[in-house]
Amino acid sequence: MIQLQNIFKWYNTANRPTFILKDVSLTIDEGAFLSIMGPSGSGKTTLLNIMGMLDQPSEGSYHFMGQDVFNLKEKQRKELYKQYIGFVFQAYHLLDELTVYENIETPLLYQGVKSAERKAMVGDMLDRFRIVGKKDLFPSQLSGGQQQLVGVVRALISKPKLILADEPTGNLNSTQGEEIMQLFQQLNKEEGVTIVQVTHSEKNAAFGNRIIQLLDGQVQD
Amino acid sequence: MLKNYITVAFRNLMKHKGFSFINVLGLSIGLTCCMLISLYIYHEYSYDSYHAKGERLYQLGAVFNNEGELEHRATVPSALAVALQQEFPEIEESARLLSLFRDDKTLLQYQESGENVKSFYESKGYVADPSLFKLLAYNFIEGDPATALQNPNTVVVTEEIAEKLFGEESALNKTIRISSNTNGDGDYTITGVFRPHNVPSHIDARFLLSPRGGGLENFFLNSTTLLNNNMFFTYFLLKEGSDAQQLEKKLPAFVERHMGEELKNRGSDRQLFLTNIEDIHLASEIEGNVTPAGSLTYIRILASIAVLTLLIACINFMNLSTSRSSKRSREVGVRKVLGAERSFLIWQFLGESLIMALVAFIFAIVLAVVFLPVFEQLSGRDIILSFQQHGFLLGVYFLLAIITGFIAGSYPAFYLSSFKPVQVLKGRFSSSLSVVSLRKGLVIFQFVISVVLIIASVIISNQMSYLRSKDLGFIKDQQIVIPLRSETAKSSYASLKAQLNSHTSIRSVGGSLNYPGISNPTDWLMYKEGSSAQNAESVVITHVDDSFLQTLGLKAVAGRLFSPDFPADTNNHIILNEKGVAEFGFPSAEEAVGSWVAFDWEGEQYRFDIVGVVNDFHFKDLRVPIQPFGFLLVNAPIYNYLIAHVNQGNMGQTLQVIEERWNALNPNEPFEYSFLDQDFQKNYEAESRLAGMIRYFTIIAILISCLGLFGLATFSAEQRIKEIGIRKVLGASVSSLVALLSKDFLKLVVVSVVLASPIAWYIMHEWLQTFAYRVDISWQVFALTTFLAVMIALVTVSFQAIKAALTNPVKNLRTE
Structure with missing residues (x-):
């Protein structure tokens, strides 16, 4: 599903390049649950962002579902992204001005899904994750775990094939964290959603079926 | 999608009430100005548009x-x-x-x-x-x-x-x-x-x-x-x-x-x-039309004021929106991650500004209706519109509001929607240098407009008070003018004069065909002794009685005035003013006395002996220089006006006395009077109006600019709250913090004054050219304006600065 080849990412500071990623090559198959670990500043988030097409490498190539991502036109890449990828953040990043319902609905708006269909899809999700009662609350009225749950539901609403999670449990206590992890596991096993998560926690990493270590921008084998 | 935009826009407006209030208020005021002024301009252009042919x-x-x-x-x-x-x-x-x-x-x-x-x-x-x-x-x-x-x-x-x-x-x-x-x-x-x-x-x-x-x-x-x-x-x-x-x-x-x-x-x-x-109506190059022409200059000034006030309000909007960008950047990032195209976001932000503009539009309509009477008074025009015209104008204003929303929202929309999610979601956000300097540029632009207006209103009011207080060469105060219309009134002049003269509160009474300050249609082309009609000078002529010159307090520079002692002066004797003597080319006033001036009419020469020369005086307003003037004595009941110079004191009682005498002599005519000084001032009505309008719009422009500055200061204080906390912990005093926060804004204001002064000087210099007698533009005007502008800005900014500086640093330094 994901083929990263010889990915480099660097910034120029004082005319000398500072490397974030150094020659990373990685293949992730569909249905995998991969955990990326490594100390702060090792390039985990950058790698995740590149996979999520939010960032571009300085060098290297990226094939997603057989398509050469960085040779696509901006518009095609956006389409690819909208269709297949969902993001989950450490800080949840819910939109404060929108209710739970509206937050979950937003990606569908951007995909141009019709109103009736949207209603049905959001309704299904609310049911499935048992948050119907919270649909009219604003994010500030929810606990951290609930907010992250909404974040995950929002990522799932467009039925993505890949979920990219950047320290999804970083701001949660251990019980809440575990619930999210179990949810990820379930999605991975039952629905075949590919999951790539960045995490500091060995315990959370163990929920996945593959772990890679990143150190100074290089994958450690 | 549209519904989503609108809900988000409304929630954003409600969540940031202060921000929304400042923007809506600014835009409403700007739109109101535009509406009122465009009404005026519309009115000016509608003159005589109804004739079928x-x-x-x-x-x-x-x-x-x-x-x-x-x-x-x-x-x-x-x-x-x-x-x-x-x-x-x-x-x-x-x-x-x-x-x-x-x-x-x-x-x-x-x-x-x-x-x-x-x-x-x-x-x-x-x-x-x-x-x-x-x-x-x-x-x-x-x-x-x-x-x-x-x-x-x-x-x-x-x-x-x-x-x-x-x-x-x-x-x-x-x-x-x-x-x-x-x-x-x-x-x-x-x-x-x-x-x-x-x-x-x-x-x-x-x-x-x-x-x-x-x-x-x-x-x-x-x-x-x-x-x-x-x-x-x-x-x-x-x-x-x-x-x-x-x-x-x-x-x-x-x-x-x-x-x-x-x-x-x-x-x-x-x-x-x-x-x-x-x-x-707008052919102002044509003089002396049925009614005074409307002034295109005036329309241009007002139109620019309308555009400028709206522009100031739009600038506020842009500045406040971009200064708030750090708060909105996260939202932009999240929306982009959720799949939003940039164009969606542009429309979302434009939608917000459009909604604000429409709310402002509703307020502006209300304000315009409320202030229309005030404006009518200021502009001196009654603006009456038919139902169809109302509909048309309402449509135009609606369009104006939409356009305003677009202009005000365009820059923030393009700027905010350009954020890259990777950067903003990490929380590493800082306004780029170009945005900050653009914002500064806009603030300067705003204040340049306000400062130009301040300088203009100071100079205009200087000139107006000069016009009021300048010595006109005759006594203009305590002079009651009573018009004599009918034959009865005219023939009652002699008895009325005699009766009034006997009253202690009345110093002197005179009669004439004209008096200073009102139009005098009579002028003769005259030449002096030893010259001919080819070298004639135009002399304004008025006929007076034997006590008019004394009543006005004119002084004989040479020779004498008309008086009851010289009844033979009716026999083609003339009294000239000094300007007349000089224009005719007499070497001195003394030498003019005893000589003669004359005009030719159908081949015959009409000669007038000069018996006196009076000091120059302003019989016309101060826009025009003093011209040659001649008084002729007439001793028949043809005077159009009786002028009574009265003692200071109880004016009401004096008027009552005059009215009683008038009613006794002219039972069928209402008693009317006016005051000479006020009649004279009527010549400056257009200028008074201009002065009044500019004063109002100056205040409005300053108000809107200050609203914007206040908003900016608020955000600047918010953004620097951590810095303030740290400085406070390190021992900075409140006053040093206030200075720190205010300094940046004051610099902008000073730059504005420097830029605005030459512009204002040029404009006002041009305006003053329309007066033959005018004030100088002194450096004090600019000093006063600088002081005013700095004080206004300081008051606006320091409020927020003090508030920020007084906050407990513990609160500011706590992170989530």
Whole structure:
């Protein structure tokens, strides 16, 4: 599903390049649950962002579902992204001005899904994750775990094939964290959603079926 | 999608109430200014737009060569209309209009059944050809416009006058007495009553007299001169299909054929031109039209003020929105991660500004309705609009609001939507340098506008107070002016004067045909002893009685004044002013006395011995320099005005005394009076209006700018809250923190003053050129303005700065 080849990412500071990623090559198959670990500043988030097409490498190539991502036109890449990828953040990043319902609905708006269909899809999700009662609350009225749950539901609403999670449990206590992890596991096993998560926690990493270590921008084998 | 935009926009507005309030208020004020001013401009352009034959209606004008200076005037000799119509088949019909030029007020009287006489003064009277009602659209509610003024001694009045005279009764065929300084006294039959149109006209007539039957009949109908007596407004209706420009091209040949020789003898020339009736009101190059022309300059000034205030409000919006970008950046990032295209986000932000503009639009409509009366007073125009016009304007304003929303929202929309999610979601956000400097540039621009306006209003009010306080060369205070309209009033002058003179509170009483500050139509081309008509000087002439000069407090520089001791002065003796003596070329005032000046009329010389020279005084307003002036003594009851110089003290009582005496002598005429100083000030009405308007709009511009500055200061304090906390922990004092936060803004204001001063100087220098007597633009004006601008900015900014500096640092430094 994901083929990263010889990915480099660097910034120029004082005319000398500072490397974030150094020659990373990685293949992730569909249905995998991969955990990326490594100390702060090792390039985990950058790698995740590149996979999520939010960032571009300085060098290297990226094939997603057989398509050469960085040779696509901006518009095609956006389409690819909208269709297949969902993001989950450490800080949840819910939109404060929108209710739970509206937050979950937003990606569908951007995909141009019709109103009736949207209603049905959001309704299904609310049911499935048992948050119907919270649909009219604003994010500030929810606990951290609930907010992250909404974040995950929002990522799932467009039925993505890949979920990219950047320290999804970083701001949660251990019980809440575990619930999210179990949810990820379930999605991975039952629905075949590919999951790539960045995490500091060995315990959370163990929920996945593959772990890679990143150190100074290089994958450690 | 649209619903989502609107909900988000509304929630954002409600969540940031302060921000929304500042923006909506600023935009509302800006829009209100635009609405009011555009109403005024609309009104100015709507003059005479209602005439059915408007496209074919033209006013004849003439260009006079006044010693090399070309003067466009709207008045021509009466015979010209006839002569042109005879010669040019293009002219279907013509009509002449003559103002009762000597009457600032005319007395109208109606003898009701029995002894009771209803009488009151009316202004805006004219003598008009009967054909006037064929050419121009008049809305007759009684009588027949086709025949109304054909019979001698007939009059057409407005509905309002008819109501005043007869109440509910029909006015048609009733006879009233009209006493005019210009047209004499006479009985007139009312043959028409009209209701003025809602749309304004340059002809403001309240009553129109037939040419036949009045004192002006001969002058109006039988005069043959094509060069002299340039007093008539002349209107032509051109035949369908004929071209005014083509006709205009034939006029020089006409002038040459009929007047060429005489003009050559005079060493002068004359051109004729046509002005379409719809263009008359704004043809400000034409002097002396029926009503003063609207000023295009004035319209331009107001239009720029309207645009500028709205621009200031838009700038506020842009500045506040971009300064808030750090708060909105996360939202942009998240939305992009959720799949939003940039164009979606642009529309979302534009939607927010559009909603704000529409809310502002509603407020602005309310404000405009509330402030319309104030504005009408300020602008001196009654703005009356029909229902259709209301609808049209409302549509235009709605469009204006939408455009405003787009302009104000465009920059923030493009700027905010450009954020990259990777950067903003990490929380590493800082405004780029270019955005910050653009914001500073916009603040400077705003303040340049405000400072220019401040300087302009200071200079204008300086000039206005100069106009009020300048020594005019005569005593203008404590002078009561009483108009004498009817023959009865005029002949009662001598007894009234004698009775008033005996009263202790009245110092002196004089009579004259004219007094300083009102228009004086009489001037003679005179030359001095030993010279000839070729070297004639134009001298303004007025006839006075033997105590008028003393009453006005004019001083004899040489020779003497007229007085009861020299009754023989009626015998062609003249008193000149110093300017006259100098222009004639007398070596000194003393030497002028005993010499003579004269004019020629139809081959005969009329000579006037100079018996005195008085100090120069301003008989016209201070826009124009003092010209040669001559007083002649007349000892007959023809004075138009009685002027009483009264002691300081109880003015009410004095007026009561005068009124009693007046009523005893003139039982059928209402007692009216005015004060000379106020009459003189009326000449500056346009300037007073301009001053008033600019003052108001200056305040508004400052207000909107300050709103924006306040908003910016709030956000700047918020953004630097951590820095303030750290500095406080390190021991910074409150005052040093306030200085730190205010300094940046004050710098901007100072830069604005530096940029604005030369612009303001240039504009005001140009404006002051319209006055022959004017104040200098001193450095104090700029010092005062700088001080004002800095103080205003400081007060605005320091409020937030102090608030931020006083906050407990523990609160500021806590992280989530």
